[in-house]
Amino acid sequence: MKKNKDETKETIHKLIEVARMYFTEKGYAETSLEEIVNQANLTRGALYHHFGNKIGLFQVVLESVQKGIANRIETEAAQSDDVWEQLFLGCRAFVTAAVEPQNRRIFLIDGPSVLGWESWRRMDEQYSMRLLHEQLQSMQDQGFLKPVSINAMTHALSGALNESALWIAQMPDYQQALEETMTVVSHLLDGFKSR
Structure with a gap:
Protein backbone atom coordinates (compact mmCIF):
# COMPACT_ATOMS: atom_id res chain seq x y z
CA MET A 1 0.00 0.00 0.00
CA ASN A 53 -7.82 18.88 -16.95
CA LYS A 54 -5.25 21.46 -18.04
CA ILE A 55 -6.77 24.20 -15.89
CA GLY A 56 -6.69 21.90 -12.85
CA LEU A 57 -3.01 21.20 -13.46
CA PHE A 58 -2.28 24.91 -13.98
CA GLN A 59 -4.08 25.80 -10.75
CA VAL A 60 -1.87 23.39 -8.79
CA VAL A 61 1.25 24.78 -10.48
CA LEU A 62 0.19 28.35 -9.68
CA GLU A 63 -0.47 27.35 -6.08
CA SER A 64 3.05 25.91 -5.85
CA VAL A 65 4.40 29.23 -7.16
CA GLN A 66 2.29 31.12 -4.60
CA LYS A 67 3.59 28.87 -1.79
CA GLY A 68 7.17 29.44 -2.94
CA ILE A 69 6.70 33.21 -2.93
CA ALA A 70 5.12 33.08 0.54
CA ASN A 71 8.05 31.01 1.81
CA ARG A 72 10.46 33.61 0.40
CA ILE A 73 8.57 36.39 2.15
CA GLU A 74 8.75 34.60 5.49
CA THR A 75 12.43 33.73 5.07
CA GLU A 76 13.45 37.24 4.04
CA ALA A 77 11.34 38.97 6.71
CA ALA A 78 12.87 36.74 9.40
CA GLN A 79 16.31 38.23 8.63
CA SER A 80 15.53 41.10 10.99
CA ASP A 81 14.16 41.57 14.49
CA ASP A 82 12.89 45.09 13.68
CA VAL A 83 9.19 44.94 12.72
CA TRP A 84 9.48 47.76 10.15
CA GLU A 85 12.44 46.13 8.47
CA GLN A 86 10.59 42.79 8.51
CA LEU A 87 7.70 44.45 6.69
CA PHE A 88 10.01 46.11 4.17
CA LEU A 89 12.01 42.91 3.57
CA GLY A 90 8.79 40.95 3.11
CA CYS A 91 7.52 43.48 0.56
CA ARG A 92 10.84 43.36 -1.29
CA ALA A 93 10.85 39.55 -1.26
CA PHE A 94 7.34 39.49 -2.74
CA VAL A 95 8.18 41.84 -5.61
CA THR A 96 11.53 40.18 -6.29
CA ALA A 97 10.07 36.66 -6.32
CA ALA A 98 7.06 37.68 -8.42
CA VAL A 99 9.23 38.97 -11.28
CA GLU A 100 11.75 36.14 -11.37
CA PRO A 101 11.69 34.25 -14.69
CA GLN A 102 10.47 30.99 -13.12
CA ASN A 103 7.47 32.79 -11.54
CA ARG A 104 6.67 35.82 -13.71
CA ARG A 105 4.56 34.31 -16.47
CA ILE A 106 2.68 31.85 -14.26
CA PHE A 107 2.08 34.26 -11.37
CA LEU A 108 1.62 37.65 -13.03
CA ILE A 109 0.38 36.95 -16.55
CA ASP A 110 -1.29 33.58 -16.94
CA GLY A 111 -2.55 33.20 -13.36
CA PRO A 112 -5.13 36.00 -13.47
CA SER A 113 -6.08 35.38 -17.11
CA VAL A 114 -6.42 31.58 -16.93
CA LEU A 115 -8.13 31.28 -13.54
CA GLY A 116 -9.85 34.65 -13.57
CA TRP A 117 -9.06 37.63 -11.39
CA GLU A 118 -11.25 36.57 -8.45
CA SER A 119 -9.77 33.04 -8.23
CA TRP A 120 -6.25 34.45 -8.52
CA ARG A 121 -7.00 36.98 -5.74
CA ARG A 122 -8.42 34.31 -3.43
CA MET A 123 -5.22 32.31 -3.86
CA ASP A 124 -3.11 35.43 -3.27
CA GLU A 125 -5.10 36.11 -0.09
CA GLN A 126 -4.29 32.60 1.14
CA TYR A 127 -0.56 33.12 0.82
CA SER A 128 1.13 36.52 0.41
CA MET A 129 -1.73 38.72 1.57
CA ARG A 130 -2.28 36.55 4.64
CA LEU A 131 1.34 37.10 5.68
CA LEU A 132 1.06 40.83 5.04
CA HIS A 133 -2.15 41.06 7.07
CA GLU A 134 -0.63 39.12 9.98
CA GLN A 135 2.45 41.36 10.04
CA LEU A 136 0.42 44.56 9.91
CA GLN A 137 -1.99 43.34 12.59
CA SER A 138 0.90 42.39 14.85
CA MET A 139 2.52 45.78 14.31
CA GLN A 140 -0.71 47.60 15.11
CA ASP A 141 -1.27 45.46 18.21
CA GLN A 142 2.21 46.46 19.40
CA GLY A 143 1.57 50.16 18.75
CA PHE A 144 3.89 50.57 15.75
CA LEU A 145 1.16 51.59 13.28
CA LYS A 146 -1.20 54.53 13.22
CA PRO A 147 -4.79 53.49 13.95
CA VAL A 148 -5.91 52.52 10.45
CA SER A 149 -7.99 49.66 9.09
CA ILE A 150 -5.64 46.69 8.73
CA ASN A 151 -7.89 45.17 6.05
CA ALA A 152 -7.80 48.37 4.00
CA MET A 153 -4.04 48.77 4.46
CA THR A 154 -3.43 45.14 3.52
CA HIS A 155 -5.40 45.47 0.29
CA ALA A 156 -3.89 48.86 -0.60
CA LEU A 157 -0.32 47.71 -0.01
CA SER A 158 -0.89 44.35 -1.72
CA GLY A 159 -2.38 46.10 -4.74
CA ALA A 160 0.58 48.47 -4.91
CA LEU A 161 3.04 45.57 -4.72
CA ASN A 162 1.21 43.55 -7.39
CA GLU A 163 1.07 46.53 -9.74
CA SER A 164 4.73 47.30 -9.05
CA ALA A 165 5.67 43.71 -9.89
CA LEU A 166 3.81 43.97 -13.22
CA TRP A 167 5.64 47.22 -14.00
CA ILE A 168 9.08 45.90 -12.98
CA ALA A 169 8.58 42.75 -15.09
CA GLN A 170 8.30 44.97 -18.20
CA MET A 171 11.30 47.17 -17.50
CA PRO A 172 14.58 46.56 -19.35
CA ASP A 173 16.58 47.49 -16.23
CA TYR A 174 14.91 45.25 -13.67
CA GLN A 175 17.29 46.15 -10.84
CA GLN A 176 16.82 49.90 -11.21
CA ALA A 177 13.03 49.53 -11.37
CA LEU A 178 13.12 47.33 -8.25
CA GLU A 179 15.21 49.89 -6.33
CA GLU A 180 12.93 52.74 -7.41
CA THR A 181 9.90 50.74 -6.30
CA MET A 182 11.37 49.89 -2.93
CA THR A 183 12.25 53.55 -2.32
CA VAL A 184 8.60 54.43 -2.92
CA VAL A 185 7.43 51.54 -0.69
CA SER A 186 9.77 52.74 2.07
CA HIS A 187 8.32 56.28 1.94
CA LEU A 188 4.80 54.88 1.82
CA LEU A 189 5.40 52.74 4.92
CA ASP A 190 6.96 55.68 6.77
CA GLY A 191 3.60 57.46 6.55
CA PHE A 192 1.98 54.74 8.68
CA LYS A 193 4.46 54.84 11.56
CA SER A 194 3.00 55.92 14.85
CA ARG A 195 5.08 58.69 16.31
Whole structure:
Protein backbone atom coordinates (compact mmCIF):
# COMPACT_ATOMS: atom_id res chain seq x y z
CA MET A 1 0.00 0.00 0.00
CA LYS A 2 2.83 2.42 0.86
CA LYS A 3 4.40 1.75 -2.53
CA ASN A 4 1.22 2.88 -4.29
CA LYS A 5 1.09 6.10 -2.24
CA ASP A 6 4.76 6.80 -2.98
CA GLU A 7 4.22 6.16 -6.69
CA THR A 8 1.18 8.45 -6.70
CA LYS A 9 3.14 11.24 -4.99
CA GLU A 10 6.00 10.77 -7.46
CA THR A 11 3.60 10.91 -10.44
CA ILE A 12 1.93 14.09 -9.14
CA HIS A 13 5.28 15.72 -8.39
CA LYS A 14 6.65 14.84 -11.83
CA LEU A 15 3.59 16.23 -13.62
CA ILE A 16 3.72 19.47 -11.62
CA GLU A 17 7.44 19.87 -12.22
CA VAL A 18 7.20 19.29 -15.98
CA ALA A 19 4.07 21.44 -16.31
CA ARG A 20 5.76 24.28 -14.45
CA MET A 21 8.70 24.13 -16.85
CA TYR A 22 6.40 24.32 -19.89
CA PHE A 23 4.09 26.96 -18.42
CA THR A 24 7.16 29.07 -17.58
CA GLU A 25 8.81 28.73 -20.99
CA LYS A 26 5.81 28.67 -23.33
CA GLY A 27 2.89 29.98 -21.31
CA TYR A 28 -0.42 28.31 -20.61
CA ALA A 29 -1.96 28.81 -24.06
CA GLU A 30 1.03 27.42 -25.97
CA THR A 31 1.56 24.39 -23.76
CA SER A 32 -0.12 21.14 -24.75
CA LEU A 33 -0.97 18.31 -22.38
CA GLU A 34 0.70 15.95 -24.86
CA GLU A 35 4.04 17.74 -24.35
CA ILE A 36 3.71 17.50 -20.58
CA VAL A 37 2.83 13.81 -20.42
CA ASN A 38 5.48 12.89 -23.01
CA GLN A 39 8.19 14.78 -21.11
CA ALA A 40 7.04 13.24 -17.82
CA ASN A 41 6.92 9.81 -19.47
CA LEU A 42 3.35 9.34 -18.26
CA THR A 43 -0.09 9.01 -19.83
CA ARG A 44 -2.85 11.55 -20.36
CA GLY A 45 -4.96 9.30 -18.18
CA ALA A 46 -2.60 9.87 -15.24
CA LEU A 47 -2.82 13.61 -15.75
CA TYR A 48 -6.62 13.59 -15.98
CA HIS A 49 -6.87 11.30 -12.96
CA HIS A 50 -4.84 13.58 -10.71
CA PHE A 51 -5.74 17.04 -12.06
CA GLY A 52 -8.96 16.70 -14.06
CA ASN A 53 -7.82 18.88 -16.95
CA LYS A 54 -5.25 21.46 -18.04
CA ILE A 55 -6.77 24.20 -15.89
CA GLY A 56 -6.69 21.90 -12.85
CA LEU A 57 -3.01 21.20 -13.46
CA PHE A 58 -2.28 24.91 -13.98
CA GLN A 59 -4.08 25.80 -10.75
CA VAL A 60 -1.87 23.39 -8.79
CA VAL A 61 1.25 24.78 -10.48
CA LEU A 62 0.19 28.35 -9.68
CA GLU A 63 -0.47 27.35 -6.08
CA SER A 64 3.05 25.91 -5.85
CA VAL A 65 4.40 29.23 -7.16
CA GLN A 66 2.29 31.12 -4.60
CA LYS A 67 3.59 28.87 -1.79
CA GLY A 68 7.17 29.44 -2.94
CA ILE A 69 6.70 33.21 -2.93
CA ALA A 70 5.12 33.08 0.54
CA ASN A 71 8.05 31.01 1.81
CA ARG A 72 10.46 33.61 0.40
CA ILE A 73 8.57 36.39 2.15
CA GLU A 74 8.75 34.60 5.49
CA THR A 75 12.43 33.73 5.07
CA GLU A 76 13.45 37.24 4.04
CA ALA A 77 11.34 38.97 6.71
CA ALA A 78 12.87 36.74 9.40
CA GLN A 79 16.31 38.23 8.63
CA SER A 80 15.53 41.10 10.99
CA ASP A 81 14.16 41.57 14.49
CA ASP A 82 12.89 45.09 13.68
CA VAL A 83 9.19 44.94 12.72
CA TRP A 84 9.48 47.76 10.15
CA GLU A 85 12.44 46.13 8.47
CA GLN A 86 10.59 42.79 8.51
CA LEU A 87 7.70 44.45 6.69
CA PHE A 88 10.01 46.11 4.17
CA LEU A 89 12.01 42.91 3.57
CA GLY A 90 8.79 40.95 3.11
CA CYS A 91 7.52 43.48 0.56
CA ARG A 92 10.84 43.36 -1.29
CA ALA A 93 10.85 39.55 -1.26
CA PHE A 94 7.34 39.49 -2.74
CA VAL A 95 8.18 41.84 -5.61
CA THR A 96 11.53 40.18 -6.29
CA ALA A 97 10.07 36.66 -6.32
CA ALA A 98 7.06 37.68 -8.42
CA VAL A 99 9.23 38.97 -11.28
CA GLU A 100 11.75 36.14 -11.37
CA PRO A 101 11.69 34.25 -14.69
CA GLN A 102 10.47 30.99 -13.12
CA ASN A 103 7.47 32.79 -11.54
CA ARG A 104 6.67 35.82 -13.71
CA ARG A 105 4.56 34.31 -16.47
CA ILE A 106 2.68 31.85 -14.26
CA PHE A 107 2.08 34.26 -11.37
CA LEU A 108 1.62 37.65 -13.03
CA ILE A 109 0.38 36.95 -16.55
CA ASP A 110 -1.29 33.58 -16.94
CA GLY A 111 -2.55 33.20 -13.36
CA PRO A 112 -5.13 36.00 -13.47
CA SER A 113 -6.08 35.38 -17.11
CA VAL A 114 -6.42 31.58 -16.93
CA LEU A 115 -8.13 31.28 -13.54
CA GLY A 116 -9.85 34.65 -13.57
CA TRP A 117 -9.06 37.63 -11.39
CA GLU A 118 -11.25 36.57 -8.45
CA SER A 119 -9.77 33.04 -8.23
CA TRP A 120 -6.25 34.45 -8.52
CA ARG A 121 -7.00 36.98 -5.74
CA ARG A 122 -8.42 34.31 -3.43
CA MET A 123 -5.22 32.31 -3.86
CA ASP A 124 -3.11 35.43 -3.27
CA GLU A 125 -5.10 36.11 -0.09
CA GLN A 126 -4.29 32.60 1.14
CA TYR A 127 -0.56 33.12 0.82
CA SER A 128 1.13 36.52 0.41
CA MET A 129 -1.73 38.72 1.57
CA ARG A 130 -2.28 36.55 4.64
CA LEU A 131 1.34 37.10 5.68
CA LEU A 132 1.06 40.83 5.04
CA HIS A 133 -2.15 41.06 7.07
CA GLU A 134 -0.63 39.12 9.98
CA GLN A 135 2.45 41.36 10.04
CA LEU A 136 0.42 44.56 9.91
CA GLN A 137 -1.99 43.34 12.59
CA SER A 138 0.90 42.39 14.85
CA MET A 139 2.52 45.78 14.31
CA GLN A 140 -0.71 47.60 15.11
CA ASP A 141 -1.27 45.46 18.21
CA GLN A 142 2.21 46.46 19.40
CA GLY A 143 1.57 50.16 18.75
CA PHE A 144 3.89 50.57 15.75
CA LEU A 145 1.16 51.59 13.28
CA LYS A 146 -1.20 54.53 13.22
CA PRO A 147 -4.79 53.49 13.95
CA VAL A 148 -5.91 52.52 10.45
CA SER A 149 -7.99 49.66 9.09
CA ILE A 150 -5.64 46.69 8.73
CA ASN A 151 -7.89 45.17 6.05
CA ALA A 152 -7.80 48.37 4.00
CA MET A 153 -4.04 48.77 4.46
CA THR A 154 -3.43 45.14 3.52
CA HIS A 155 -5.40 45.47 0.29
CA ALA A 156 -3.89 48.86 -0.60
CA LEU A 157 -0.32 47.71 -0.01
CA SER A 158 -0.89 44.35 -1.72
CA GLY A 159 -2.38 46.10 -4.74
CA ALA A 160 0.58 48.47 -4.91
CA LEU A 161 3.04 45.57 -4.72
CA ASN A 162 1.21 43.55 -7.39
CA GLU A 163 1.07 46.53 -9.74
CA SER A 164 4.73 47.30 -9.05
CA ALA A 165 5.67 43.71 -9.89
CA LEU A 166 3.81 43.97 -13.22
CA TRP A 167 5.64 47.22 -14.00
CA ILE A 168 9.08 45.90 -12.98
CA ALA A 169 8.58 42.75 -15.09
CA GLN A 170 8.30 44.97 -18.20
CA MET A 171 11.30 47.17 -17.50
CA PRO A 172 14.58 46.56 -19.35
CA ASP A 173 16.58 47.49 -16.23
CA TYR A 174 14.91 45.25 -13.67
CA GLN A 175 17.29 46.15 -10.84
CA GLN A 176 16.82 49.90 -11.21
CA ALA A 177 13.03 49.53 -11.37
CA LEU A 178 13.12 47.33 -8.25
CA GLU A 179 15.21 49.89 -6.33
CA GLU A 180 12.93 52.74 -7.41
CA THR A 181 9.90 50.74 -6.30
CA MET A 182 11.37 49.89 -2.93
CA THR A 183 12.25 53.55 -2.32
CA VAL A 184 8.60 54.43 -2.92
CA VAL A 185 7.43 51.54 -0.69
CA SER A 186 9.77 52.74 2.07
CA HIS A 187 8.32 56.28 1.94
CA LEU A 188 4.80 54.88 1.82
CA LEU A 189 5.40 52.74 4.92
CA ASP A 190 6.96 55.68 6.77
CA GLY A 191 3.60 57.46 6.55
CA PHE A 192 1.98 54.74 8.68
CA LYS A 193 4.46 54.84 11.56
CA SER A 194 3.00 55.92 14.85
CA ARG A 195 5.08 58.69 16.31
